[in-house]
């Protein structure tokens with residue numbers, strides 16, 4: 001027989017059923033270990049075909065490619081010498097793809113003989129396809145580019161996308177690996193599985209010939225591995241994290257309702273003048289005192305001298321500044337020098353980058369474990385021109401969170417609420433009320449509100465305040481609650497006003 005037109009039952013007539021010569025059956029059964037029955041079920045025929053790479057005709061197995069009942073391509077594999085050729089201008093598509101549409105699992109091989117090997121091993125013909133051109137389809141070395149796979153996209157569009165599991169049974173070599181990587185991207189990692197062949201076997205047909213159909217069946221059905229998805233772990237794979245270090249804020253009555261911790265980010269809000277700076281200065285003072293820590297304050301509105309100094313001196317001495325002796329003042333100042341640092345921008349134009357640089361110095365050079373920004377809006381000058389406020393705040397909070405985590409410190413931001421509408425005026429704000437972004441609620445580990453319902457009442461100055469723990473991302477940090485506080489004018493410090501724990505029964509701060 002001469003030329004392509006002489007292929008028995010295939011190229012000569014699309015509708016004719018393929019025939020297999022005795023030589024083809026012998027070759028398939030003895031060399032490839034594939035039975036005549038399998039070849040027939042897959043519509044494989046044989047004939048004499050001209051192979052350009054051999055410069056001659058050869059006996060060949062012929063695989064027909066069908067679409068809507070028509071033969072749109074064919075491929076011939078010479079035997080006993082190995083060579084391939086296909087129909088000139090034939091349509092590129094998966095071999096046997098028409099039959100697999102609707103199957104839950106589809107096995108993909110790198111050649112028709114490997115697909116036939118799977119069928120020989122007991123995989124239904126409705127579940128196997130082969131790529132049409134082996135792993136040679138990779139036309140681009142650029143890993144981001146996927147060229148030459150239009151036929152995969154066509155197949156997905158034509159129903160292959162309904163498949164729940166793709167099991168890649170490609171070759172165990174470099175081009176096979178590249179093809180597999182491309183197919184993962186085309187089919188998606190979630191439903192992609194792959195098979196590793198035993199040592200010494202390059203493909204499914206090798207396994208069939210070396211170990212037999214049962215082993216091949218077992219490998220592709222039960223030993224297929226899910227394609228690893230970066231960032232997805234089983235519990236046992238995850239490293240054990242050390243427990244959070246917890247700092248008790250120093251009001252014994254708060255029990256375990258509030259803890260602060262390094263590696264976390266908190267936000268404090270409240271209407272101007274309601275006491276957020278004062279209350280948190282006291283909390284950080286109490287924590288630094290109890291745990292021997294250092295805090296760094298980036299304060300853009302409240303002055304370190306005389307305001308913060310007064311608050312801290314009074315906390316240290318337990319009396320108002322004007323009642324302190326020189327000794328009280330000296331002792332307080334010494335302690336403050338050892339435990340507090342201030343970040344002040346020389347031109348009063350701080351940016352987030354400046355703040356982070358400075359904060360890093362305070363942490364690495366001075367061992368600061370608490371970094372506070374008060375108030376947030378002064379850092380806003382650093383917003384990019386084409387960045388929305390929400391995007392900017394999201395970016396900053398992500399950066400601050402990463403900073404807290406990586407440098408093992410607590411970062412706290414004091415932020416003003418936006419103007420609240422008339423119906424809620426005078427009420428305690430929510431975290432969502434903070435100017436500019438819902439990210440304030442979403443992206444912080446803890447959120448607090450300091451609120452004074454009344455500044456004056458019938459007795460004159462009202463010093464009651466409500467402290468809300470609005471959000472706690474981890475159970476260890478406490479839980480959302482409202483705590484009553486009162487500011488003692490005669491000592492300049494806050495105390496808990498919910499109930500009193502008698503002196504001597506005070507709970508000690510929980511240690512880290």
Ligand SMILES: Nc1ncnc2c1ncn2[C@@H]1O[C@H](COP(=O)(O)OP(=O)(O)OP(=O)(O)O)[C@@H](O)[C@H]1O
Nearest residue numbers: 271272273274275276277278279462463464465487
């Ligand atoms: N509960 C209170 N009762 C009376 N005075 C208080 C109370 N809390 C704070 N103060 C005083 O009110 C003033 C303002 O407090 P503070 O600066 O802490 O408020 P703030 O909420 O941080 O305000 P801003 O948002 O303007 O910075 C301070 O002089 C402080 O001593």
